[in-house]
Amino acid sequence: MSFIQYEVQGAVAVLTIDRPKALNALNSAVLEELDATVSAIDLEAVRCLVITGSGEKSFVAGADIGEMSTLTKAEGEAFGKKGNDVFRKIETLPIPVIAAVNGFALGGGNELAMSCDIRICSDNAVFGQPEVGLGITPGFGGTQRLARLVSPGMAKQLIYTARNIKADEALRIGLVNAVYPQEELMPAALKMAAGIAKNAPIAVRACKKAINEGLEKGMDDALVLEEGLFGSCFETHDQVEGMGCFMSREKPKPKPVFTNN
Numbered sequence: 053m054s055f056i057q058y059e060v061q062g063a064v065a066v067l068t069i070d071r072p073k074a075l076n077a078l079n080s081a082v083l084e085e086l087d088a089t090v091s092a093i094d095l096e097a098v099r100c101l102v103i104t105g106s107g108e109k110s111f112v113a114g115a116d117i118g119e120m121s122t123l124t125k126a127e128g129e130a131f132g133k134k135g136n137d138v139f140r141k142i143e144t145l146p147i148p149v150i151a152a153v154n155g156f157a158l159g160g161g162n163e164l165a166m167s168c169d170i171r172i173c174s175d176n177a178v179f180g181q182p183e184v185g186l187g188i189t190p191g192f193g194g195t196q197r198l199a200r201l202v203s204p205g206m207a208k209q210l211i212y213t214a215r216n217i218k219a220d221e222a223l224r225i226g227l228v229n230a231v232y233p234q235e236e237l238m239p240a241a242l243k244m245a246a247g248i249a250k251n252a253p254i255a256v257r258a259c260k261k262a263i264n265e266g267l268e269k270g271m272d273d274a275l276v277l278e279e280g281l282f283g284s285c286f287e288t289h290d291q292v293e294g295m296g297c298f299m300s301r302e303k304p305k306p307k308p309v310f311t312n313n
């Protein structure tokens with residue numbers, strides 16, 4: 053891999069977009085490597101993924117403007133699909149994904165962060181969807197995920213004005229959960245990931261599925277989905293061990309690798 057670094061530390065994996073000369077902008081090659089890396093994650097061993105960008109200036113400064121500058125309509129649509137497919141793969145990965153946004157998260161960078169379950173950022177982070185200033189729409193899910201994540205009115209304002217916002221405003225509108233000094237960002241992300249990884253993995257995955265898929269349904273169907281996933285946790289090792297140990301006041305013994313029971 054030329055543009056992606058991938059490292060596993062215990063049950064936590066860290067994926068770094070590594071194209072610092074272009075502020076980690078996403079060209080086709082980066083998107084293809086990102087797709088291949090995410091597809092190859094060992095889901096038996098890894099319980100939480102952290103995505104960040106290399107350097108201290110940029111998470112991802114967007115889709116590659118040079119590559120997009122000469123695309124035809126059909127090629128533009130295909131490029132949008134390439135980004136959407138890999139971001140959807142991240143969004144629907146069975147394990148939780150934390151975006152550690154270490155600087156610019158513009159256009160495709162903000163869209164990558166929004167495809168993750170949780171966003172935290174450094175105090176120098178800048179978020180925005182600058183696309184209309186370039187004569188295009190957000191193309192890697194920005195029109196859809198920003199409207200769902202903040203509010204339709206705020207998403208429209210940010211997208212129509214192409215105005216960038218700093219970390220404190222991103223926190224205020226709920227785009228990120230917390231802001232840290234740059235040097236504290238990765239330790240905070242890894243601590244959060246370790247906190248997630250120590251919990252019962254079948255239950256954590258079921259929670260992700262319940263929340264993500266439930267948000268796409270009406271409340272009655274969403275509650276049925278929750279009931280099914282709640283039920284699926286019973287008779288598993290983690291439920292038997294977790295509840296048994298609570299009753300006997302012992303410490304639960306986790307399974308070494310993930311299995312569905």
Ligand code: CAA
Pocket residue numbers: 073074075077078113114115116117118135156158159160161163182183186189190191192194
């Ligand atoms: N695509 C390609 N190259 C990019 C890039 C991008 N999105 N963003 C930055 N770069 C490159 C610059 O061209 C520059 O390369 P050279 O050194 O070879 O000239 C290098 O990264 C450093 O950038 P700057 O010199 O511009 O750094 P700066 O500190 O002065 O400015 C910045 C930083 C404000 C992020 C500025 O680079 C910028 O505005 N970048 C573009 C941001 C943007 O518009 N992103 C959205 C793209 S569209 C999109 O993402 C569509 C979609 O939804 C799929």
